[in-house]
Amino acid sequence: xxKLIIGNIGGEFIGIASKDVLEVVELPRSFPVPFSLSHLxxxxxxxxALLTVVSLYGLVSPKASESKPSIFVRSLKPRDNILVGLxxxxxxxxxxxxxxxxxxxxxxxxxxxxxxxxxxxxxxxERLISLLEEEVINTLRLGNSGR
Amino acid sequence: xxxxxxxxxxxxxxxxxxxxIGIIVDAATSxxxxxxxxxxxxxxxLVSALFALIISSVLTRNLRGLAEAGGAVAEGDLTKAIAVxxxxxxxxxxxxxxxxxxxxxxxxxxxQKSTSSMYEAIRNLSVSTSEVLTAASEVAANVxxxxxxxEIQAQNVEKSLAVSNSLSSSTxxxxxxxxxxxxxxxxxxxxxxxxxxxxxxxxxxxxEILKQVEETASQIETFKMHSMEINTLVEGITMVSHQTHILxxxxxxxxxxxxxxxxxxxxxxxEVRRLAENTKDLAEQISRLSxxxxxxxxxxxKYMNLTRAAARNGQDSVEAVVSAFDxxxxxxxxxxxxxxxxxxxxxxxxxxxxxxxxAMEEIQxxxxxxxxxxxxxxxxxxxxxxxxxxxxxxxxxxxxxxDRLRTIVDKFRI
Numbered sequence: 001x002x003k004l005i006i007g008n009i010g011g012e013f014i015g016i017a018s019k020d021v022l023e024v025v026e027l028p029r030s031f032p033v034p035f036s037l038s039h040l041x042x043x044x045x046x047x048x049a050l051l052t053v054v055s056l057y058g059l060v061s062p063k064a065s066e067s068k069p070s071i072f073v074r075s076l077k078p079r080d081n082i083l084v085g086l087x088x089x090x091x092x093x094x095x096x097x098x099x100x101x102x103x104x105x106x107x108x109x110x111x112x113x114x115x116x117x118x119x120x121x122x123x124x125x126e127r128l129i130s131l132l133e134e135e136v137i138n139t140l141r142l143g144n145s146g147r
Numbered sequence: 148x149x150x151x152x153x154x155x156x157x158x159x160x161x162x163x164x165x166x167x168i169g170i171i172v173d174a175a176t177s178x179x180x181x182x183x184x185x186x187x188x189x190x191x192x193l194v195s196a197l198f199a200l201i202i203s204s205v206l207t208r209n210l211r212g213l214a215e216a217g218g219a220v221a222e223g224d225l226t227k228a229i230a231v232x233x234x235x236x237x238x239x240x241x242x243x244x245x246x247x248x249x250x251x252x253x254x255x256x257x258x259q260k261s262t263s264s265m266y267e268a269i270r271n272l273s274v275s276t277s278e279v280l281t282a283a284s285e286v287a288a289n290v291x292x293x294x295x296x297x298e299i300q301a302q303n304v305e306k307s308l309a310v311s312n313s314l315s316s317s318t319x320x321x322x323x324x325x326x327x328x329x330x331x332x333x334x335x336x337x338x339x340x341x342x343x344x345x346x347x348x349x350x351x352x353x354x355e356i357l358k359q360v361e362e363t364a365s366q367i368e369t370f371k372m373h374s375m376e377i378n379t380l381v382e383g384i385t386m387v388s389h390q391t392h393i394l395x396x397x398x399x400x401x402x403x404x405x406x407x408x409x410x411x412x413x414x415x416x417x418e419v420r421r422l423a424e425n426t427k428d429l430a431e432q433i434s435r436l437s438x439x440x441x442x443x444x445x446x447x448x449k450y451m452n453l454t455r456a457a458a459r460n461g462q463d464s465v466e467a468v469v470s471a472f473d474x475x476x477x478x479x480x481x482x483x484x485x486x487x488x489x490x491x492x493x494x495x496x497x498x499x500x501x502x503x504x505x506a507m508e509e510i511q512x513x514x515x516x517x518x519x520x521x522x523x524x525x526x527x528x529x530x531x532x533x534x535x536x537x538x539x540x541x542x543x544x545x546x547x548x549x550d551r552l553r554t555i556v557d558k559f560r561i
Binding site: 002003005018019021022023025026071089092 | 389390393396397399400403404413417420
């Protein structure tokens with residue numbers, strides 16, 4: 001049975017399917033990457049692996065830029081080397097895809113899902129990780145920070 | 148030869164000499180009778196006239212001397228000597244005049260002397276009466292001043308009597324109050340000693356309180372440290388619960404990934420997550436409570452510091468009170484002695500004031516009598532002054548009379 005990890009970024013509820021998550025970790029010590037994109041917070045060593053630390057500010061809510069992520073979700077697919085920051089994990093709840101309203105098939109948005117008395121925006125986490133990975137690779141290869 | 152005899156001889160000569168001459172002429176001549184008679188008459192007349200002239204000259208010579216002497220006496224000249232030395236009536240008259248002039252000279256001398264003495268005496272009397280009059284005026288003025296002074300003195304004595312009366316009443320009241328004050332001073336001394344004992348007790352109690360406060364402050368510091376340790380432990384528990392929560396999340400993710408096989412594990416993971424959340428909530432409650440306790444402990448510590456400072460101030464104050472009571476004790480003892488002395492002195496003062504009052508009453512009577520006597524003296528002095536004015540006037544008049552008399556008497560030369 002799949003589960004949905006419900007997090008909070010700048011007051012917005014974000015849902016990530018547990019099947020796309022390797023683990024949930026607290027922020028290890030990270031090192032900033034020079035000339036990188038603004039939402040790339042840097043790199044971190046975690047249990048012998050070099051991970052890229054990403055903040056989802058601007059993607060979810062303008063208020064996200066004011067937030068300071070305290071907990072990170074480590075991706076599973078297509079690669080397991082990206083950490084996405086959240087302010088808080090609100091709940092881990094059973095997830096039924098049928099209950100989700102499809103809105104953005106093929107994009108980073110998978111749809112919205114009811115949780116308690118609110119709606120949770122469910123991310124296409126695998127797609128988001130793929131895009132972030134490409135962006136990271138382009139940044140490192142071209143040395144283009146996007147400034 | 149007296150004057151009668153001389154006049155008889157002169158008459159005889161005047162009658163008989165012409166007759167004799169006629170006889171001689173008749174005898175010697177041969178003229179006619181007519182011529183003879185005419186010659187006889189002529190010669191008789193001539194000789195008679197010559198004799199008459201000689202006799203009158205002899206007779207009036209001494210009288211002229213007497214007349215001159217009488218004129219000199221009439222002029223007041225008693226120094227003139229009477230140069231008549233005959234033994235007839237004129238000589239007797241001259242001798243009588245000499246005696247009279249001598250007597251007059253003595254009398255006039257005595258009168259002149261007496262007049263001079265009297266004049267001098269009257270002049271001195273006049274001067275003296277003038278001086279006496281001046282003195283009497285001054286005495287009258289002084290007596291009037293004295294009378295006014297005596298009157299003012301009597302008034303002042305009356306006022307002084309009123310003041311003395313008031314003073315006597317006040318001193319009596321003071322004496323009574325002093326008696327009461329002595330008892331009050333004794334009560335004050337007893338109260339001060341009681342207060343001093345209480346202050347010593349309070350000082351002792353304040354020392355105990357300060358010691359207790361110091362001990363309590365120390366206990367509170369210990370309690371604060373324990374509270375901080377609890378906070379540290381709660382932070383550790385919070386961290387463990389947080390990590391347990393993350394671990395439970397990961398366990399749930401792993402259970403979900405395991406599929407049907409992980410269903411039981413997912414339940415366990417969920418329970419662990421709930422326990423972690425409960426633990427976290429409880430830890431947060433403990434943390435809040437501990438923070439509240441820490442805050443309260445901090446407040447209590449501050450209050451204890453304030454209390455300690457207040458207790459020290461209180462102890463200092465009580466020490467000051469003890470010191471003050473010591474001084475009060477000494478002061479009340481001195482005050483009691485002083486009040487005792489004052490009470491005794493006030494009694495004596497009251498007695499003296501009563502005597503003073505009596506003396507003042509007597510003085511008032513005397514002063515009133517003095518004032519009345521002064522008034523009488525003043526009136527008498529005025530009368531004396533008026534009499535002296537009369538006497539002075541009379542003395543001046545007498546002096547003028549004496550002066551006139553002296554002028555008259557001085558007309559005599561002796």
